[in-house]
Amino acid sequence: RADHSNFAERDYIPDNQVRSAYDYVIVGGGLAGLVLASRLSEDSNTSVLVLEAGKSGDDVKDRINTPSGAYYQSIAGTEYDWNFRTVPQTNLGNRTISELRGKVLGGSTAMNAMYLVRPSKVEVDAWASLLAGDGGDPTTASRWGWDNLYNYMKKAEQFTPPTSNLAKVVNVTYDASFYGASGPMKVTYPAVMMDIAANWTSSCAAAGMPELKNPNGGVTLGSFITPSSINPSNWTRSYSRSAYIDFLPPRSNLHILSEATVLRFRLNDTKDKTGKLSANGVEYAKNSKSTSKIINVNREVILAAGALSTPKILMHSGVGPKDTLSGAGIGVKMELPGVGQRLQDHMTAPVVWSTPLETAGNIHASNSDFSKSREFNSFINDAVSFGNMSLLLNGGESTFQKQLLNLTDAAVNKLVPSSSAEVKAGYKKIYNLMATTFFDKAPQVELLMSLITPDVVAIQAAIQHPYSIGRVYVNSSNPWDAALIDPNFHSHWADRVLMRQGLRLVRQVGAAYGASLGQELVPGLATQSDADLESHLLYDPVNGAGSQFHPTGTAACLPQALGGVVDADLKVYGLANVRVVDGSIFPFEFAAHLASAGYGVAELASDLIKSKTYSTVSGSEQGTVPHDKTSGAIHLIPMLLPWLSLTYILSITVHFLHI
Numbered sequence: 001r002a003d004h005s006n007f008a009e010r011d012y013i014p015d016n017q018v019r020s021a022y023d024y025v026i027v028g029g030g031l032a033g034l035v036l037a038s039r040l041s042e043d044s045n046t047s048v049l050v051l052e053a054g055k056s057g058d059d060v061k062d063r064i065n066t067p068s069g070a071y072y073q074s075i076a077g078t079e080y081d082w083n084f085r086t087v088p089q090t091n092l093g094n095r096t097i098s099e100l101r102g103k104v105l106g107g108s109t110a111m112n113a114m115y116l117v118r119p120s121k122v123e124v125d126a127w128a129s130l131l132a133g134d135g136g137d138p139t140t141a142s143r144w145g146w147d148n149l150y151n152y153m154k155k156a157e158q159f160t161p162p163t164s165n166l167a168k169v170v171n172v173t174y175d176a177s178f179y180g181a182s183g184p185m186k187v188t189y190p191a192v193m194m195d196i197a198a199n200w201t202s203s204c205a206a207a208g209m210p211e212l213k214n215p216n217g218g219v220t221l222g223s224f225i226t227p228s229s230i231n232p233s234n235w236t237r238s239y240s241r242s243a244y245i246d247f248l249p250p251r252s253n254l255h256i257l258s259e260a261t262v263l264r265f266r267l268n269d270t271k272d273k274t275g276k277l278s279a280n281g282v283e284y285a286k287n288s289k290s291t292s293k294i295i296n297v298n299r300e301v302i303l304a305a306g307a308l309s310t311p312k313i314l315m316h317s318g319v320g321p322k323d324t325l326s327g328a329g330i331g332v333k334m335e336l337p338g339v340g341q342r343l344q345d346h347m348t349a350p351v352v353w354s355t356p357l358e359t360a361g362n363i364h365a366s367n368s369d370f371s372k373s374r375e376f377n378s379f380i381n382d383a384v385s386f387g388n389m390s391l392l393l394n395g396g397e398s399t400f401q402k403q404l405l406n407l408t409d410a411a412v413n414k415l416v417p418s419s420s421a422e423v424k425a426g427y428k429k430i431y432n433l434m435a436t437t438f439f440d441k442a443p444q445v446e447l448l449m450s451l452i453t454p455d456v457v458a459i460q461a462a463i464q465h466p467y468s469i470g471r472v473y474v475n476s477s478n479p480w481d482a483a484l485i486d487p488n489f490h491s492h493w494a495d496r497v498l499m500r501q502g503l504r505l506v507r508q509v510g511a512a513y514g515a516s517l518g519q520e521l522v523p524g525l526a527t528q529s530d531a532d533l534e535s536h537l538l539y540d541p542v543n544g545a546g547s548q549f550h551p552t553g554t555a556a557c558l559p560q561a562l563g564g565v566v567d568a569d570l571k572v573y574g575l576a577n578v579r580v581v582d583g584s585i586f587p588f589e590f591a592a593h594l595a596s597a598g599y600g601v602a603e604l605a606s607d608l609i610k611s612k613t614y615s616t617v618s619g620s621e622q623g624t625v626p627h628d629k630t631s632g633a634i635h636l637i638p639m640l641l642p643w644l645s646l647t648y649i650l651s652i653t654v655h656f657l658h659i
């Protein structure tokens, strides 16, 4: 396929050429938004507009496209990052935690660490079961089960195996049939791997996590080298923009407007005959000083602004918990208690050792010709391992489980930051799921090896099924004021226990590495007791627990009786033509990185939306309004802005957060 990304003929349009109405207005040009844009505009009779708050990213294209740029020239902390921070976290000594999120076309896939790790079958099937009960519809719920979602995850991908030499030296094993063969997003392994990764699976096996030869096919427990979203034809990042948009010939029915922040969508004042409200327009502006504009919507508004922004837009549109909206001075159009609730994220922290071996960090620092080669700069961390409860608790799991179950009601009453009976019922149901089905069948901790800093190796432990629960909310009616992000990290005692045990498990893997690892630098051998490990995790501002950047749950796809925000069609309850398609719909954390599941959700949603027939009446589920197709010519704007040569000096903090 030709690469059209460098042509001025793209579908990006200046603000003064946006039409007055589109069939679909997609809010957010990130992972899900650009998948939807690409798929929905395949029908040339359908008009699609994407409104993206961030810039196009063309002036930092090289930093985004280079896989190792994720570490050495990251756009994190720049204007291409929302630079979110949580509110002070009571249980972390009032630390505020960084929540990186891409603010650019491609969204967080333009800055993420590119690991492709799917959730396990048991988790995805549990989601479908939750959707089918408590008043949900079992037929439509089943589409979110593993078999279907797996096919859609694969639909997004084109897998290329590693060279046989690389696979042999570093012990990369895979089953190509577990990946897609002809999708837009390229998936492979970096051209270069570090020798130290060769002992990853054997060291993990010595610590009780056997090698998983064929990952990403529904089973996650075990250790493996996972593929990444990399394009092997030129060793660049394959992300939602490069995979789904850049290679398309321009389409006159697809418009993408960057630097367009959506403030709210507008709802009709009266309900339709099914008792639902319809959205008729979307309000956006370039910045807080410019006048806002309204785009009319013929068919649907699709929210794809991500787990930390989608609930904010819902609330500013008058859809959300009544007490929150009233407190913020926002008129309630549709009371929906689950909006912004169920916020969860994976927390992670590293053990760091010195090493006599060469790391990618050493090569990068050498400034050699090789360090500047495309092949070297395709390097990205890829060694992961998933452990279960018995590994973490080492014989104490049945007591731990009893405690968890005995304290269910206490957790519901104390920890859920909502007075809604439905939200509490959902928390209780999912808590029980985690403390029973997931307890021994789903992974509880992820270990990730990082080789990006000179002379050190870091292995992180990230808890996968947190019991703590938080929320995103607003306290002002001004959409330009930041939302408050409060994951309530470590408010549940179990999370602290699991995380400190995770660090102990990491130390066992480190011990199995033997002489490849030198002195333990973080947290250091003096930190051994439960109390010292927990204190380090909670309070150390540099290497204590931080976010793995996987927030989710804030517009959960669950029955309304469980505090759900969207149904199995991803339609917002009570609204006729507003869907949410992004990372906020997962009802609980998966033991996975979320992009693969996110691509699956967006592909599946695209088919769902396309299968809907629109025929006559405006603003209702059945209808479409004839819209202006006359301005469909390609709009020319200068695309190749001068390349901005910026260096980004990563601090050790950034190195050890997520990655």
Ligand SMILES: Cc1cc2nc3c(=O)[nH]c(=O)nc-3n(C[C@H](O)[C@H](O)[C@H](O)COP(=O)(O)OP(=O)(O)OC[C@H]3O[C@@H](n4cnc5c(N)ncnc54)[C@H](O)[C@@H]3O)c2cc1C
Binding pocket: 027, 028, 029, 030, 031, 032, 033, 051, 052, 053, 054, 100, 101, 102, 103, 104, 105, 106, 107, 108, 109, 111, 112, 113, 114, 115, 116, 117, 260, 261, 262, 263, 304, 305, 306, 307, 309, 310, 313, 548, 549, 550, 581, 582, 583, 584, 593, 594, 595, 596, 598, 658, 659
């Ligand atoms: C640093 C980092 C590392 C990560 N590493 C990995 C990894 O290795 N593997 C993995 O699988 N996952 C990883 N993730 C997570 C993964 O990238 C996300 O789960 C995924 O991108 C979420 O997709 P989304 O569509 O929900 O949101 P996003 O991709 O974040 O897209 C949301 C878009 O909406 C835009 N937007 C927000 N508000 C508005 C508004 N009001 N108006 C208009 N536009 C708006 C944003 O600017 C953004 O472009 C990582 C994330 C980060 C931040």
